[in-house]
Amino acid sequence: EVQLVESGGGLVQPGGSLRLSCSASGFTFSSYAMHWVRQAPGKGLEYVSAISSNGGSTYYADSVKGRFTISRDNSKNTLYLQMSSLRAEDTAVYYCVKDNYERAFDIWGQGTMVTVSS
C-alpha cells in the first residue's frame, strides 16, 4: 500500500524552528518529486514547497522562501521540511504529497499540525 506518514508537528513559539518528516512506503520514493502543502484551520490549501526526485532542485512559495528548507533522504525514504523564523500565519496542517509525474498530487499523507503561538 502506498503511504505517506508525517511527523514532527507541534506547538512552537513565534520565531522558533521545527522540522517535519514524512516517511514514504509502497512506492519507489527516489523516482518521484515530492511536495509540502499546508492548510490553515478552516481555510483552503496553500502550496509550500517541492523537491525533485534526486533532491537537486527545490522550489518554494514566496510566503516561505528564505525561512523553510525542503530536503530528502532517498536512502531512508524520507522527506523533510525545516521551518525557521516561524510566524502565527504558518499555523496549519502540513501535508506531505507525492507527485504523479504529471505535476499533480496523487498521494497525500494524513497531515501534521503545526501551531505557532506564544
Next chain:
Amino acid sequence: QSALTQPASVSGSPGQSITISCTGTSSDVGGYNYVSWYQQHPGKAPKLMIYDVSNRPSGVSNRFSGSKSGNTASLTISGLQAEDEADYYCSSYTSSSVWVFGGGTKLTVL
C-alpha cells in the same frame, strides 16, 4: 503567486450536474495543461480527481470531468450523489515553477 479564483459555493440536487470554475492567468491556468482538481471531505486529506486538465486517475468515477478554455478551467460533476458533497480545489503549475491552488468551492448536495 495569487490564488486561482473559484466560486465559494455551488449546490445541486441528486442526479443533476454542476460545474465549478477556476480562473487564473496566462502564467498558470492559461499557460499550461497542468490543471488538477482535488476533493476534500471534512477532516480528511484531499484526493486527486482530475489531472492534466481532463484526465481521471484510476478509480475515480467517470461522473467527474474536466476542461479548460483560455485562463479558466472547469470541473463538472454529473449525476450528483450525496457523497459528492465536499470541498473542491483546483490547482495549476505556474511559470514560477511552483504550484497555486484555488480558494476552494464548497459543494452542497440538496
